[in-house]
Each structure stands twice: as structure tokens, then as C-alpha cells.
Amino acid sequence: MLKVLYVAAWGRSGTTIVDNILNGYPDVFSAGELRYLWKRGLVAKQACGCGEPVGKCPLWRDVLRKAFGKNRPLPRDVAALQARVARARDTPGLLRRPWSEDAERYADVMSRLYRAIGEVTGASLVVDSSKVPAEAAILARRPELDAYLLHMVRDPRGVAYSWARRTLHPDRGTLMTQHTPARSTVNWLVWNGLTEMVARRYGGRIMRLRYEDLVADPRGRIESLLDLIGIPRADGPFLDRATVRLAPNHTVSGNPGRFRVGDIEIRDDDRWRGEQRFGHRLTASALALPMAVRYRYPVWPIRPRRAPTLQDSDLTQR
Numbered sequence: 001m002l003k004v005l006y007v008a009a010w011g012r013s014g015t016t017i018v019d020n021i022l023n024g025y026p027d028v029f030s031a032g033e034l035r036y037l038w039k040r041g042l043v044a045k046q047a048c049g050c051g052e053p054v055g056k057c058p059l060w061r062d063v064l065r066k067a068f069g070k071n072r073p074l075p076r077d078v079a080a081l082q083a084r085v086a087r088a089r090d091t092p093g094l095l096r097r098p099w100s101e102d103a104e105r106y107a108d109v110m111s112r113l114y115r116a117i118g119e120v121t122g123a124s125l126v127v128d129s130s131k132v133p134a135e136a137a138i139l140a141r142r143p144e145l146d147a148y149l150l151h152m153v154r155d156p157r158g159v160a161y162s163w164a165r166r167t168l169h170p171d172r173g174t175l176m177t178q179h180t181p182a183r184s185t186v187n188w189l190v191w192n193g194l195t196e197m198v199a200r201r202y203g204g205r206i207m208r209l210r211y212e213d214l215v216a217d218p219r220g221r222i223e224s225l226l227d228l229i230g231i232p233r234a235d236g237p238f239l240d241r242a243t244v245r246l247a248p249n250h251t252v253s254g255n256p257g258r259f260r261v262g263d264i265e266i267r268d269d270d271r272w273r274g275e276q277r278f279g280h281r282l283t284a285s286a287l288a289l290p291m292a293v294r295y296r297y298p299v300w301p302i303r304p305r306r307a308p309t310l311q312d313s314d315l316t317q318r
């Protein structure tokens with residue numbers, strides 16, 4: 001049975017890095033944020049990870065042919081269906097049956113797509129980093145797929161900093177979406193709460209991964225995820241514990257980081273610690289309590305770096 005890993009998270013939590021790394025294993029295919037295949041890929045004609053517009057990429061043409069044959073739904077219709085059934089507020093309802101007719105139709109589209117990707121690419125694991133808890137809830141209830149959930153969490157202050165920055169989107173030529181620290185943090189709470197609700201449906205097939213733990217030990221964390229799913233670690237992209245060799249991919253949408261290729265060292269993007277405005281940090285810290293503490297984040301972040309003491313160097317030499 002095809003394995004599918006759904007990556008759920010509030011945006012800017014490091015899901016694109018995980019997507020890129022996993023795609024470097026021979027048995028794995030990362031689709032990126034697959035939910036945007038329709039709206040951004042086929043309707044807005046945005047670029048696939050390979051550089052071609054999604055509608056012109058030979059791999060996605062094969063996948064769509066395999067999944068739907070002559071009965072391929074109109075991209076606009078699927079996008080509209082998605083907007084009706086897979087919103088955050090739909091999540092609790094999707095954990096119960098019966099589903100609405102629309103939800104059943106959307107679940108069928110998702111399932112056909114995953115299976116066609118498996119057949120066209122030959123991968124035993126398809127990664128979908130769309131991040132939306134409602135879709136993770138749908139996937140948990142598809143008996144024809146062996147579904148796993150990766151729940152990624154990042155320090156809410158780092159997340160708020162990232163959403164507040166003005167960043168140009170290379171494949172759209174426009175500014176990336178911005179949110180105020182309050183909005184980012186409220187969504188952080190809602191998204192993580194809903195993902196936890198969905199995670200109960202995944203039994204033991206779930207891993208929660210903090211961005212900070214990933215960047216501290218990228219290879220170790222990715223390999224334990226592969227072990228959980230039962231995917232071989234051999235011939236993966238790691239050159240050492242933190243450096244990966246990335247080849248071009250076929251991700252349909254996602255953070256601009258999906259276009260990165262070559263040898264890349266995974267490092268903590270901790271600019272927020274030095275650069276975040278006090279008011280922003282205060283807002284994010286106050287709102288995120290007590291969930292942030294539950295994820296082992298400090299109530300108020302202090303700079304973790306300090307000069308090595310004699311005891312520290314003693315420890316490393318031992």
C-alpha cells in the first residue's frame with residue numbers, strides 16, 4: 001500500500017526544508033504543497049520545482065492523466081471545492097462521519113492524486129506538505145492509503161518574525177503574504193490545536209518535530225522519521241550531519257526555498273532573536289502561552305549563546 005506523509009504546521013515552521021530533504025531519498029517523492037496544484041499550479045500557471053509551469057511539467061501531466069484520465073476535473077472547480085470543505089473550521093467535522101457529498105468528492109480527488117503520483121514516480125512514500133489540518137483529517141480516513149502525520153512546530157516568536165518581514169516571492173514577483181504578530185500567533189494556536197486533535201486519529205503513525213530540534217540535528221531527526229515510516233535511509237541526500245545535496249524537484253507550490261539546489265547546510269534561522277521588535281515579541285509571547293510552554297519554549301526568550309566555560313570545554317573533550 002502506498003505510504004503518504006502529510007506535513008501539518010502553521011506556515012514558516014520549516015516544512016519546506018523537510019520536504020526538500022525527504023525528496024533526496026530514492027524511495028520518496030515530495031509533491032510540495034499539493035493542495036495548490038489546482039489554484040496556483042494549473043489556474044495561475046506558477047512554476048513547478050523543475051522550473052516549468054506546473055501545467056507543462058511532463059511529470060504532472062502524466063500524474064493527472066493517470067489519476068483522472070478523460071474525466072479530469074476543472075482546476076477551478078477543485079479549488080472551489082477545497083475552499084468549501086477543507087478550511088480550518090471544517091476540521092472537527094471531518095473527524096466524524098458521515099461527510100458531506102462535497103467532502104467525499106474532495107477526498108476522492110486527493111486519493112486519486114496520491115495513488116497516481118505513487119504509480120508515475122515509483123516512490124513508496126509521497127510527501128504532501130500542504131500543512132492544513134482539515135486535509136490531514138481527510139487523509140486519516142482513507143483505508144486505501146497508509147497515512148502518516150508529521151506535525152511541525154516552531155517558536156511562535158520566530159514564526160511571527162518571519163510573517164512580519166517583507167520578502168519578495170521569486171516565482172510570483174510579488175511580496176510574500178504578511179501577517180501581524182497577533183494574527184500569526186492566533187493562527188499558530190489554532191493550527192497547532194487542530195493538528196493535535198487530528199493527530200489522535202493517526203495512532204502511532206505521527207511524529208511531532210520542533211523546527212529547533214530539526215536544525216540542531218537534521219540527519220538524526222530525518223532518519224528517525226524515516227524509521228517510523230519504514231523507509232530505508234540508504235543513499236539519502238546527507239553529506240554529513242547537517243549538509244544535504246539537493247537536486248531539482250517537482251514540488252507544485254511552497255516556500256521559495258523549494259528552488260534551492262546544490263550542497264546546502266541546514267542552519268537555524270534565528271535572526272528574530274536579535275532583530276525582532278520588542279512589541280512584536282511581547283504580543284507573540286503573551287498570546288502563545290501556555291501552549292508555547294507545553295512545546296518546551298521559554299516564556300520569554302533569552303539569547304541561548306554564551307561564551308564557553310571551562311566546564312563546557314571539559315565536557316566536549318571527554
Ligand SMILES: [Zn+2]
Nearest residue numbers: 048050057250
Ligand atoms: Zn516539474
